[in-house]
Amino acid sequence: MSTREEKDRLSLLQGTLDLLILRTLIFGRQHGQGIARSIQQSSEDELLVDHGALYPALQRLEAQNWIAAEWGVSENNRKARFYTLTKTGRKQLVNETDRWRRLSTAMARVLGTET
Amino acid sequence: MFFRRRSQKDFNAEVESHIALEAEGLRSEGMSQADAQAAARRAFGNPLAAQEQFYDRTHTPWLDQLRQDLYYAVRTLRRSPAFATAAVLTLALGIGANTALFTIVDGVLLRPLPYPDPSTIVMLYNQQADGETGSPAPADFLDYRAQAHTFENLAAYRSTALNITGKDPSQRVIGAIVTPDFFAVMKVRAELGRTFLSGRDRPRAGRLIVLSHSLWQRSYGGDANILGKAVDIDGEPHTVVGVMPRYFQFPDQSEAWTLSRYAVPEHALRPQIDQSPLRNTHYFEVIGRLAPGVSLAQCRAEANTIARRLKQQFGKDEEADSAAVIRLQDDLVGETKTALLILLGAVTLLLLIACVNVANILLARGASRQKEIAIRGALGAGKARIIRQLLTESLLVAAGGGILGVLFAYGALAPLRSWIPREMLAGAAVQLDLRVLAFTAIASLSCGLFFGLFPALQMAKSDLNGVLKEGGRGSTGDRSSQRTRSLLVVSEIALATVLWIGAGLLIRSFSRVLAAPEGFDPEHVLTLQTSLSQARYPNAAKRALFVNQSLDRIRALPGVVSAGVISRLPLNRGRSSRGLIVKGHPLSANDAADYLVVSPDYFTAMGVPLLRGRAFTDRDGAVLILNESAARRFVPEENPIGQFVHFDDNTPWLQVVGVVADVRQHQLDQSSVPAVYVPYSQDSWPFMAFVVRMTPLEPGRVQAAIRLVDKDQPVYNVRPMQEVVSGALSSRRFGMVLLGLFALLALALACVGIYGVIAYSVAQRASEIGIRLALGAEPKAVVTLILAGGFRLAVAGVGLGLILSIWLTRFLENALYGVQATDAVTFAGSSILLVAIAILASYLPAWRASKLDPANTLRAG
Numbered sequence: 015m016s017t018r019e020e021k022d023r024l025s026l027l028q029g030t031l032d033l034l035i036l037r038t039l040i041f042g043r044q045h046g047q048g049i050a051r052s053i054q055q056s057s058e059d060e061l062l063v064d065h066g067a068l069y070p071a072l073q074r075l076e077a078q079n080w081i082a083a084e085w086g087v088s089e090n091n092r093k094a095r096f097y098t099l100t101k102t103g104r105k106q107l108v109n110e111t112d113r114w115r116r117l118s119t120a121m122a123r124v125l126g127t128e129t
Numbered sequence: 130m131f132f133r134r135r136s137q138k139d140f141n142a143e144v145e146s147h148i149a150l151e152a153e154g155l156r157s158e159g160m161s162q163a164d165a166q167a168a169a170r171r172a173f174g175n176p177l178a179a180q181e182q183f184y185d186r187t188h189t190p191w192l193d194q195l196r197q198d199l200y201y202a203v204r205t206l207r208r209s210p211a212f213a214t215a216a217v218l219t220l221a222l223g224i225g226a227n228t229a230l231f232t233i234v235d236g237v238l239l240r241p242l243p244y245p246d247p248s249t250i251v252m253l254y255n256q257q258a259d260g261e262t263g264s265p266a267p268a269d270f271l272d273y274r275a276q277a278h279t280f281e282n283l284a285a286y287r288s289t290a291l292n293i294t295g296k297d298p299s300q301r302v303i304g305a306i307v308t309p310d311f312f313a314v315m316k317v318r319a320e321l322g323r324t325f326l327s328g329r330d331r332p333r334a335g336r337l338i339v340l341s342h343s344l345w346q347r348s349y350g351g352d353a354n355i356l357g358k359a360v361d362i363d364g365e366p367h368t369v370v371g372v373m374p375r376y377f378q379f380p381d382q383s384e385a386w387t388l389s390r391y392a393v394p395e396h397a398l399r400p401q402i403d404q405s406p407l408r409n410t411h412y413f414e415v416i417g418r419l420a421p422g423v424s425l426a427q428c429r430a431e432a433n434t435i436a437r438r439l440k441q442q443f444g445k446d447e448e449a450d451s452a453a454v455i456r457l458q459d460d461l462v463g464e465t466k467t468a469l470l471i472l473l474g475a476v477t478l479l480l481l482i483a484c485v486n487v488a489n490i491l492l493a494r495g496a497s498r499q500k501e502i503a504i505r506g507a508l509g510a511g512k513a514r515i516i517r518q519l520l521t522e523s524l525l526v527a528a529g530g531g532i533l534g535v536l537f538a539y540g541a542l543a544p545l546r547s548w549i550p551r552e553m554l555a556g557a558a559v560q561l562d563l564r565v566l567a568f569t570a571i572a573s574l575s576c577g578l579f580f581g582l583f584p585a586l587q588m589a590k591s592d593l594n595g596v597l598k599e600g601g602r603g604s605t606g607d608r609s610s611q612r613t614r615s616l617l618v619v620s621e622i623a624l625a626t627v628l629w630i631g632a633g634l635l636i637r638s639f640s641r642v643l644a645a646p647e648g649f650d651p652e653h654v655l656t657l658q659t660s661l662s663q664a665r666y667p668n669a670a671k672r673a674l675f676v677n678q679s680l681d682r683i684r685a686l687p688g689v690v691s692a693g694v695i696s697r698l699p700l701n702r703g704r705s706s707r708g709l710i711v712k713g714h715p716l717s718a719n720d721a722a723d724y725l726v727v728s729p730d731y732f733t734a735m736g737v738p739l740l741r742g743r744a745f746t747d748r749d750g751a752v753l754i755l756n757e758s759a760a761r762r763f764v765p766e767e768n769p770i771g772q773f774v775h776f777d778d779n780t781p782w783l784q785v786v787g788v789v790a791d792v793r794q795h796q797l798d799q800s801s802v803p804a805v806y807v808p809y810s811q812d813s814w815p816f817m818a819f820v821v822r823m824t825p826l827e828p829g830r831v832q833a834a835i836r837l838v839d840k841d842q843p844v845y846n847v848r849p850m851q852e853v854v855s856g857a858l859s860s861r862r863f864g865m866v867l868l869g870l871f872a873l874l875a876l877a878l879a880c881v882g883i884y885g886v887i888a889y890s891v892a893q894r895a896s897e898i899g900i901r902l903a904l905g906a907e908p909k910a911v912v913t914l915i916l917a918g919g920f921r922l923a924v925a926g927v928g929l930g931l932i933l934s935i936w937l938t939r940f941l942e943n944a945l946y947g948v949q950a951t952d953a954v955t956f957a958g959s960s961i962l963l964v965a966i967a968i969l970a971s972y973l974p975a976w977r978a979s980k981l982d983p984a985n986t987l988r989a990g
Binding site for chain 1: 142147154172
């Protein structure tokens with residue numbers, strides 16, 4: 015499914031991966047690979063998710079109690095570790111999304127409209 | 130991070146599952162199986178890196194390394210059990226001694242008294258211009274109580290013996306006569322009933338008594354209905370109003386407290402007379418509670434203002450020049466503090482020596498471990514990591530020493546507790562508890578750091594290449610390590626010297642005290658005390674009758690040489706003194722002498738030599754006997770016999786009939802004070818001590834003889850005079866023996882230290898010595914050469930020790946008797962001993978060196 019060359023893709027800004035994971039999980043529980051794939055698809059393949067970097071982020075979020083994890087079985091009958099959004103995670107998502115929107119609007123203002 | 134710890138396996142499984150899922154996804158998009166697998170792995174990056182990251186995140190690396198280090202340390206120590214045992218035992222000795230002593234220091238000096246807010250309880254004393262303190266006079270006490278605002282409460286008490294009569298056999302307990310405020314000052318409530326109340330329990334309101342928990346349990350079986358019952362004290366009924374909690378025994382292990390009939394405690398000799406207006410008699414203690422927010426300094430200032438005002442107001446009649454206010458805890462601890470601190474200092478020195486010794490062994494071991502360390506370094510261990518590894522090892526040794534030390538201390542505590550003089554304990558409980566364990570833990574760890582750091586730094590410093598190239602016989606760093614070791618041994622000898630000099634000074638003091646004439650002959654003398662109650666023996670004639678009849682019966686016993694009584698037994702607490710005026714001699718202000726009442730045979734019974742004149746007879750009238758000091762002081766240039774003396778203008782003139790030798794009346798290590806003896810027939814005191822010279826000592830028969838005279842009269846403190854004397858020496862003996870023990874241990878440790886260093890240097894110089902021998906050196910010369918090394922170390926150490934001692938022994942000054950703190954004999958003796966021991970310890974390695982086979986050593990070299 016690599017329709018684009020990987021070097022063209024955007025690397026993620028520091029801290030944005032956390033937000034994206036939380037956002038992805040709002041649609042229900044998901045395993046790591048599913049999260050990576052889902053981010054890539056919903057960004058229309060613009061964003062590159064380094065699969066190796068995904069797991070430290072998941073651990074971080076788990077440590078902060080924003081997501082919870084348990085082992086389950088995927089749709090194609092594979093054992094996988096599924097993550098769900100917790101209550102505090104939901105709150106965090108709202109705050110972070112808001113912050114991100116403000117940041118990107120501000121950035122757009124400074125950089126000016128596309129020519 | 131506070132989440133349930135995830136295992137590495139679990140994480141690895143997740144990574145595997147991710148890659149599998151990704152590969153499956155790619156395959157469903159049309160990739161081949163192999164390509165999909167590879168692409169999935171590529172997309173993940175390096176799974177090992179992710180796993181390592183996970184590991185680092187879930188593990189704290191230092192903890193991990195610590196576990197490694199510990200494991201490694203245990204293995205290393207197990208491989209050299211001799212070293213481990215020596216090090217742990219050495220430390221355990223030092224730490225054990227420290228723990229045991231700290232337990233005592235903690236109990237006596239550091240733990241607050243068990244009363245509420247103990248730091249605000251103070252004792253109030255009179256102070257004379259020369260700094261002597263004494264208890265305030267009754268009228269002074271009442272003035273302080275009326276005028277001082279810095280005290281919340283002020284109370285007076287007098288410790289006394291109470292005879293509980295009406296029970297069979299009649300019992301004698303230690304108690305106190307107190308003013309109503311006493312318990313308000315202590316702020317301790319009764320466990321049952323109530324204490325005395327200052328508002329309600331007016332003096333004269335009938336006699337009341339409060340019992341201690343122990344007396345209540347022992348004599349009344351813990352009777353829950355004891356309140357309101359009557360207890361006969363010296364034949365007089367007292368109503369029980371309360372029982373105190375178990376811990377409350379102030380003052381002096383009291384078991385009962387009675388309320389005085391007057392505003393001040395009753396006088397022992399004249400209980401029927403209210404002493405309140407008097408300013409020239411002193412027989413009770415004054416205790417107070419600082420008012421809230423008042424500092425000790427403020428209280429002192431006010432007390433002194435009042436003292437000065439009283440002095441102005443009453444002039445010559447007021448004996449106090451100023452006042453002293455001392456915290457109760459400081460007051461109780463008193464001289465014990467110095468003694469305990471000296472011992473604590475000594476035991477700290479001992480621990481230092483133990484540490485130095487272990488450091489020394491570690492250094493020696495370090496030399497042989499250089500190759501191992503070098504290899505670890507070559508394999509990539511950083512310097513810090515190596516130091517940490519070595520420190521872990523020494524901390525492990527320290528921990529072992531600490532644990533074993535606590536066991537030692539625990540074992541030593543029981544004998545120590547029974548052996549420590551009671552006056553040193555000041556009523557404190559001594560137990561090994563968490564506080565003490567915390568102390569030991571800190572002490573052990575600091576030891577581990579202290580003795581481990583040196584060698585660890587030394588070893589980590591050594592040059593890897595050099596060591597490895599030389600095939601493990603590395604000489605790099607050896608010279609400096611040898612220098613460090615010598616330095617350690619020198620300091621060890623210095624510390625041991627200090628301990629020996631300290632112990633030596635105390636031992637010499639002790640022998641001086643023993644050698645000083647007591648003024649009496651305690652052998653074959655039995656002493657017994659009685660206290661005649663006012664109710665049953667109201668007048669002098671009755672008391673005299675009891676004493677004379679008892680003495681007659683005692684004299685009739687087989688084996689009794691002579692028997693007498695005295696008002697105050699030598700070497701017992703308490704003193705009575707009177708001012709003294711000699712007819713025809715000018716008055717001088719502070720001429721007081723001990724006042725003692727004796728029966729005619731007291732001097733022969735106690736073995737006090739008569740120097741001039743005669744002893745008393747049964748028919749003596751207004752006469753008295755002086756001791757040598759009194760004769761010298763009051764009638765210096767004339768014959769004292771025939772002089773007339775009285776105590777003040779209201780007492781009759783008494784004629785001096787004899788002079789007896791000075792007796793150590795108060796303490797063996799106090800020079801004698803002037804004393805006068807008055808015949809019992811002239812002043813029959815209610816409390817007397819019987820003194821019986823007999824062979825063999827048969828206390829039972831003497832007690833039986835007294836019981837025949839009055840079966841209800843309790844007799845107590847039945848003790849051979851020898852025991853009284855050794856009791857008076859107990860504090861001194863305790864300090865001396867402990868310090869001596871520490872000094873011996875220090876000597877043994879120093880001995881081992883010197884031996885180790887010399888033996889090691891012989892091993893290092895084996896080839897050099899081999900060459901010397903091969904070139905024809907006499908074995909004797911080799912011995913001399915090695916001994917000279919030991920001698921040099923010893924002289925340096927002893928020199929350093931002497932300098933330290935000159936500075937340190939001043940702290941011993943108060944504990945010394947008859948020797949200077951810089952006593953030349955002790956200093957010289959200790960120095961010679963230490964040097965001799967050092968040479969002795971070097972002799973074995975020296976002898977071995979002389980027996981080296983040159984061929985062997987040269988080949989090995």
